[in-house]
Amino acid sequence: MSRRVRAAIRVEGIVQGVGFRPFVYGLAIELGLDGLVGNDERGVFIEVEGGRAPVGEFLAALRGHPPPLAVIERISVERVRAGPGGTGFVIVRSAVGGDRRALVSPDVATCVDCLREMADPADRRYGYAFTNCVNCGPRFTIVRDVPYDRPNTTMAGFAMCADCAREYHDPADRRFHAQPVCCPACGPRLRLVDREGRTIAGDPVAEAVRWLRRDAVLAVKGLGGYHLAAVAAREPAVAALRSRKHREDKPFAVMAPDLAAARRLCAVDETAERLLTGPARPIVLLRRLPEPPELPGAAIAPSVAPGNPWLGLMLPYTPLHHLLLRELACPLVLTSGNVSDEPIAYVDEEAMERLAGIADVFLTHDRPIHVRADDSVVRTFRGRELPVRRSRGYAPQPMALAAGVPRPVLACGAELKNTFCLAKGRRAFVSHHIGDLENYETLRAYTQGIEHFRRLFDLVPEVVAHDLHPEYLSTKYALEREGVDLVGVQHHHAHVASCLADNGECGPVIGVAFDGLGYGLDGTLWGGEFLIADLARFERAGYLEPLPMPGGAAAIREPWRMAAAYLDLALGGCVPDDMDVVRRNADRWPAVVALARAGVGSPRTSSMGRLFDAVAAITCGRDVITYEGQAAVELERRADPAEPGAYECPLLAGAPATTALFTAAGPELVAAVVDDLGAGTPAEVVAARFHNAVARLVADGCARLRDAGAPSTVALSGGVFQNMLLLERATDLLEADGFRVLTHRRVPPNDGGVSLGQAAVAAALDRERG
């Protein structure tokens, strides 16, 4: 018999709540090893003892085939003295104390094994809406504290029945140490209630479906908050939902019963299929298929996504969704449970109160939600995901950083689409989507969220990074912190740094940051920026020619004002009265032009988002918007992707006494749009040529900078690069010209990614200082 060896192993990463201990136990038993496995606040500790060969096999399997939901960041192995053997293999209790480095996993969509049980009339969890196991179920949204054990979750109030306890304690069982394990005898229960909170008799799911079929709006309690639901094919129901929610134009997302149903609605390629059916189950924005001409609106009512060739699609991700969709057997509009721009409701009493004016009935239950988490939203780009909103199913999964963080950092994020980020060691924890920091409720979610993350990841920030905009509530929050080093990070530098960190790189690069608005170093509003940047610093190397934003914030809500400012410059003050955009806004046009010329209440901006606004008003007639980015979104979907033509956007010499090599002449681009429309060119072609021109501008600007010695890697970031047509065209042109192009893959290009960039900049500066 060969000599016995004993190895002490430590595994760090996302290794709790993902079936790690049962996996280790099963493997050790299979290989005939003695030893132990347990959780502590740093992760999983293991000791295995046996022959040299099986111990080697054990380590190889641990590294090569860990459980599917585990994310291993580090495995360390140490030889320790072997014992006499024959002790067997045991799972030891969780240790308390020490530091809290164990990582909480994101919420996970219901697995196939659990679905099989739910569909089996002989199973004790037949039709049970809270079925879960070690491979699936709620995680982040129910965790109150670490270590991840039942008493620290919102399942603490449900005492396990004997059957569930047996599964929980049986190392051979799929539910071994699955913290939210439960069954109809001991777990949470569904209830269907009316607006007054009175229980509606009968099976809650079957009754809810009966209400839906009668065109009711249903509030459904999900993983991270309440949704509002209506049958997607029923125009009266969807229209009622839209008007009661005060949501005018923004498209609704749809939950399809299964992949086959999804394929009947949208073009689902391999990438989309992987995302739709994966454990995170985000909303995936997909191109709609043409509807059968004999049955227009048969599956998706016109009010779901008016005039939109794209549809936000998702598949069921909780047992309750599966039960509901199976019973209903058709697509369901599923939108966040809120009025207009408020955060989604997630506390039961509050939801009843806030949603009573929208929902007819409530399908709810008694498992509390600890953290509000919106559905995540992604697009697909070149066979992978491009996040638009990173939240449920993704947060709080850490992102590995290319370089270490010397002192713990809190990055406070931007104002709109806010996320915050905590970083230490080599990890960044970007928060779930908090939302627009413009009301008390969101601000509370923000401050509470930061405290929660600090506890979960045992992190006391010593460096606090923030935007330079003095009016952002996130900036004000940062400035109130005491006993920390503050680091102000320019908004577009944060975007570029975010793209670098997203790709695990440090630069230097040419960073192209195109977005709505961000506070510039000179106090003006930037947003069409070419930066030469690494993580620590940047130089503004080129930008879109600044022009006034007539009426300031009013120009954001009313894109026609940007059209007025651009046309006045483009046409040298002689804008014909018979242009459509002028005619539609004739009563206010002269005053707004005067405002722009005088510069009164009209801050100057180099924003690319505002140029898109102007062109959308001129080309598509979008004068006023009801949600952020609406004008640009409509311009993108209007564009004919088959059109290859492009307008000229000349690069002018940079202003003297600045670092800029060029400015891009936006008004000349607008003049070309006006000429083309005047010649009778259809809006679809004009919109496409404008997109192609902006892509050309990106490529030309980068080439100009490379000629002057800039790096040949380009990072594309900022909300404007959520535009797939622009992103594809710009990437193609840059790559054809020999550039290496970095785009986002883990955090959004929009302001949702800014906190990661701020953290990366603060850490880089700290490294230099250290």
Ligand SMILES: [Zn+2]
């Ligand atoms: Zn499961």
Ligand SMILES: [Zn+2]
């Ligand atoms: Zn039970």
